[in-house]
Amino acid sequence: MVIELWNSFGPWSWWIVGLVLLALELVVPGFFLIWIGAAAVVLGALSLALWGSSFWGWHVQLLLFATLSVVFALAGRRIYNGSGTKTDEPWLNRRGESLVGRTATLAEPILEGRGRIKLDDTTWTVMGPDMPAGTRVKVTASSGRDLTVEQA
Known part of the structure; x- marks a missing residue:
């Protein structure tokens, strides 16, 4: 029954599905359905050109839809990731990384590889x-809440 309904709409069935998914993105925001809708x-658009072809069966369409959905979602993630944006505060919310290169005095000794400093x-x-x-140390790396130091 679903396949009969799908075939009755012809190539426009993908347009309907796409527009429904794009409209759902407005109702259920998550910035994910937009890529599947696209x-x-x-x-x-491909179905308009290829609908009468013998190889353009439902299995080819579903396989291509799944592939395009993954490709578009990955491309959208890369585009909107924000990794290439410039900012005037590059260390905002990355405080540990902002301390790399600074020097401080050990407040507590480093024993068995762990100690404390006050910065x-x-x-x-x-x-x-x-x-x-009391030893002067230099911060060489940051990993979460822990800093790696060496003698300055």
Whole structure:
């Protein structure tokens, strides 16, 4: 029954599916259905040209729809990722990374690879070779809440 309904709309069935998915993106925002809807619209454009062809069966259309949906979703993610945007505050919400290169004095000794330093108003857990408290260290890397240090 579904296949009969699908065939009754002909190549316009992909256009209908695409427009429904694009409208659903407005109702259920998540910035995901837009790419699947775009894939359906592109497939609708292809269907207008290829609908009468013998190889343009439902299985080819579904395979192409799945492929286009994944490709469009990955492309959309890459485009709207924001990785290429310039900002006037590159360390915003990346405080640990902003400390790389700074020097400080060990507040607590590094024993068994872990110790603590105080930078600005925060005490940070540090990792590095064992050193006594009061040693000047330089921050070389940041991993989450932990900083890696070496003797300055």
